[in-house]
Amino acid sequence: MKNQLKKVTMATLNGTSLAVVIALIPSALLSQLLKFLPANSVTNEITVMITMVQSALPLIAAFAVGSMLKYGLLESGSMSLAAMVAGGIITQKNGSFIIGGSGVILNILLTVWFAAWCVLLCQKFLGQFKTILEPLLVLLIAGGLGLATMPLMVAVQNFIGQIVKQSTNASPIIMGIILGMIFAVLIVSPISSVGIAMAISLAGIGSGAANAGITACSFTLAWMGASVNPLGTTLAHFLGSPKIQMANMIKQPKLFVPVLVASGVSGAVTTILNLKGTPFSAGFGFSGLIGPLTAYQTSSGSLLLVRVLVGFVIVPVIMAGLCNWLFVKRSHFVDAEDLQLTIN
Incomplete structure (x- = not known):
């Protein structure tokens, strides 16, 4: 159990940190360069592309962690569902869903960690029903826990912000x-x-x-x-x-x-x-x-x-x-x- 805990935790940390680089490096490399180029349909489209992919961070994190844990596509895909709903990239306004930003990284970590354990439990108990029930259970359990921890993680981030402000x-x-x-x-x-x-x-x-x-x-x-x-x-x-x-x-x-x-x-x-x-x-x-x-x-x-x-x-x-x-x-x-x- 101790070895499994360490394995899941380190995979979550490594996978999420790699996902940050994958999702954010296109914008990091091009955002400043594009400011020096004349605005046209091509540069505008590139700007949209590198901005949009930042919101894929929770999905990439889930798949990266799943890959490091040697999970299959079903498991990694199920984890990505939970990370998407609880990663902080989706807001609801006037009956519409708005996707933007790269999410709350601390909560993405927690959600993906929850999801990795849910997958292990599904592998142990679902048997032949895994294909049908695993995406739903991982979404509801890990995604639900992630949504529940979101206010706390935002509060932690705001608290740290106040400490920084004092300096x-x-x-x-x-x-x-x-x-x-x-x-x-x-x-x-x-x-x-x-x-x-x-x-x-x-x-x-x-x-x-x-x-x-x-x-x-x-x-x-x-x-x-x-x-x-x-x-x-x-x-x-x-x-x-x-x-x-x-x-x-x-x-x-x-x-x-x-x-x-x-x-x-x-x-x-x-x-x-x-x-x-x-x-x-x-x-x-x-x-x-x-x-x-x-x-x-x-x-x-x-x-x-x-x-x-x-x-x-x-x-x-x-x-x-x-x-x-x-x-x-x-x-x-x-x-x-x-x-x-x-x-x-």
Whole structure:
């Protein structure tokens, strides 16, 4: 039972973190680039496409987790039904259903976890009736539990948002350090960093520091795990999302130490450089170049391009290299294998 619990939990964490990258990376790679292209039917259609697929996150998460647990199509499909109804992507208004956003990741995790256990119970007790009853039972039980936990998960997210908001009252440099560290933790947690930033309307240098923290987190995790992960997976940390490491971070909490060091320094530097951002950009970091491009668009002053490069490329990369040398090569506090990813 203990081994099964660990297996289901780790598959849920790994599958959901991979789903985040799959669902969000098209928008991350193209959303900023499309702003520089003339608006026409092609660019408009692409914008619609990359926006729509973000709402597929709960479905992809369910299928990814089902695949990692070696479930069949019936089981994974049944899990996807529960994740869809309880993932937070559907709202009802005036008798119509509206699909939008990428959902509440924390509740997606819980729902998919519930669904994985429901599948195991169905396999044990339904026998020949599995094909008929499994989709319905997984939907009603796991989907129902997910709908019941949604208000609590939203309350948890709002509570964390208020804690983050309090850090904006600190002196600028201290605020930059704290926000950089907090958002580095959020980006590799089941909590949506974008959701938190939007909820508290984090803008200005606070947004810049948050982006810098996420950027430093991305480069640090990518560099420390580069020797055990393929090139594409390594690049996905900062071109996509470092949330791909969520399962490893929860399994090995010591990984937060180098991340906090790098993100705190990077948050302080962008604050000193007076690099800013918007509530929308604050939770993305380097993904799709949203953080640095928004900083360039919203900040002012001399040598702006140089400051952006220093804050979002040079300092994070230097901190990533230093953390890799100190925590992996020198002290062996972290093993590169701790960051190895399973993507199949």
